[in-house]
Amino acid sequence: MNPAAPQDPRPIHVAIVEDDPDFSHALSVVVQDSADMRLAGCAATQAEGLALLAGPPADVLLVDLGLPDGSGIEVIRAAALHWPSCSIMVSTNFGDETHVMRSIEAGAAGYLLKDSSPSKMSDEIRSLANGGSPISPIIARQVLARFRHAPSAPVSPAGAAAEATDTAEATEATPLLSQREKEVLDYITKGFTVHEIAGLMQLSHFTVRTFVRRIYSKLKVTSKAEAIYEARTHGLLS
């Protein structure tokens, strides 16, 4: 159960916000059993989760959406603000489109299915910490649709130029998906795995995972722009 840990001098600090004691316990065990991970904190409610953010930032934060005193979305938002370097992950039973999309829009970079095996869980945490993000076909389709309907998208040359820039998160303007990002999403909707896509596009599978992370951050910006656009059309902002 303990995979060969890479010779990383700095372990991955994992914090957990989860009200289900069983899953919380299973997750703690996974983290403690991994030599390259440290459990940085545990919270069972929204309030505790928010309090956790006052402490030193973790590398990966796992958040459950259905907390007894409110939604985990609030915790994700606050974490994206207070712990900008932290990779946020939402834990979900089904990985359904509604929950995952809302979490990503709030700033999450991935999700963890609660029925995953312990090894799968540690893999996902590791992958996320290394800049990768999981994605399902339906989520990919939703993201594509979201960018197709993005309001007043500025015209920018798609392709290599857009890829070269590190992240579009900093810009306030609605970002566009690059041609290759679209290609990745398109393969995902057809059921190809990350490894297959890497083969088809002649990229490393790390790069493909990083593409998804970048797409997620663009989605966050887009959804923010959309919210502003909506507010403007409804006369809430002048």
Next chain:
Amino acid sequence: MARPPRLLGNLLLLFSLAVLLAAASLYLDNDGGHGPAASLHLTQAGWQETVATGYTAPPAEVDSANLPPAWQLVALPFSPSIALLRQAAAGAGAGATGQVPPGVRISWLKVVVDGLPVQARLLALYGIRVKTDGTIAVYINGKLAHQAQAEGPAWNSTRTPLWCTLDQHAGSAPVREILLRLEHSPASQTALSSLRLRPANVLQSAYHVRLWLQQQLPAMLSAAFMAVGVFSVFVWLRRPQEIAYLLFFNLAVTSFLRGLHFYVDLPVENDWFAWLTVNSLFWLVLAVHVFLCQLHQRPLVWLTRALVAVTLLIGVLTLPVLAVLPNMPTVTPLVYLIAPVMSMITCVAGWRHSPEGRLVVYGLFACTAMGMSDWLLQNNIINAEGWYLGAYAPAVCFITFGVLMYRRYVDAIAEVERVNAGLAERLTAREAELETSHQRLREIELRQTISDERQRLMQDMHDGLGSSLISAIRSVERGNISDERVSQILKDCLDDLKLTIDSMEPVEADLLLLLATLRFRLEPRLEGTGVKLLWEVRELPTLPWLNPSSALHILRIVQESIANILRHTRATEIRVATTHGVDGVQVHISDNGSGFDVAQALGHAGGRGLQNQRRRAASVDGKVSWQSNDTGTLFTLWLPLARAA
């Protein structure tokens, strides 16, 4: 918001009236009403009548001393009475023989002017009316100064004031005597208003006002009425069923004809013109009668017939070609007497029937009274300075029918507004009704959808999740099951549940997306088994009929197929491919396992899985088939591109 337009309107009205007043005052001022009042108003004259053999041109000079000394002193205005019957008889004789009546009469009127107090270069002699059927000549100090009607009276002669100017240059003698020579037939009579002798510029305004009121205004009124008539005939052309508009045109035309003699200066001898003007009066009465009938919607057959008969009779009798009656003014006074009788009868008939009819009757009554007054004036019963009121009859007509039209127009606008309001109300009601029924339909639809979904999920739970859980519970209760097996059953249940949820995600008619979702779900389960999944899907056309219900059927079919391979064959490879044909798409799932006897498996009681796949495929109008041998099995799911509704 209603106030400023109102204020603006009032200002506009005031401005227009002011412009009109200014124009009128300029017109009158221009004639110089401010001169010295010193003038002569001549109200007494000497009168005598001489007999001549025929009409002659007036001589250039007449010395009043040479006329018979039979002067009678008369007051001006002078209107000797007329013997109508004698006049008609004489006229009839003249008409019948076509000869000049024996003995033309000449009326002489002598006015002596004592010490004219006016010292002006240009004097004017102004009389409101001179009436005679021969020539008119004016002698000043015995010399011919003015003559008119050299060819007999014109139709407008009795409406034309006498106006002659005298140039009083330095050497000329002052005016001492004014002598009027008026020729006329033995049967008819002359008439003369009082005379005024003043500087021309002082008299001019009175003369022009008189001329305007007696000739120009009637002409304008006639023309205006005619214009409205033309407008109304165009209305009738578009709406032929409304005969009132045509009648109105007819009224306008006849009253126009009737009014001609007020301002047209044709000689009286134009017989056809005479026939027209005389008869148009009767046509006018008849037209008003028909109009009234139209207004109150009662035919009054006998009255109509009588009026038509009289009108025709007079029309025929006065025809110039027949010459039964002469058209001379000598006869017409008697013919004219029939007209008021006709119009009075029409008045009485129209009176009782409708408020609108009554309005027309008032108008007709006024016009008749005006005509009567004209007749009295024409026949010297009213003095010569009176007014021919008949000239204003078109104005009365115009006002009467204007009021009628105004009422109808305003009523029509009110009606349109009422109808519009009603329409708007009905539209609102209808919209509300539609909204309600739409709402109800949506509710029914929603209920139906919920019920269908519930049915579908119930069925799915019953077949899969539910029965798996129940058998797991039984096994656990019996205690003859390992923890690992329980965990496996529960994992299968969770997979079933995930597929159920996936089937409800929007896949937008994309079968590949559905298959991709299935792979995404199954991949973790395949991981530990050592079985390799080869994903060889190709682009597929969309399936518009792909809804959550059919999506779940397809997911279950493919899921069952893969589960069968994992359960029953020792395959190491599963290949998933898609192809498409003209009318459908195919999903191929092949393995390299040991294969099975398809016929036996389908017939076997335990082969419920294959039967389920077949049933599910049929319920989306698809087909399933198996080809199996000992090197592997090929399962094919065929789905139609379109389904019958």
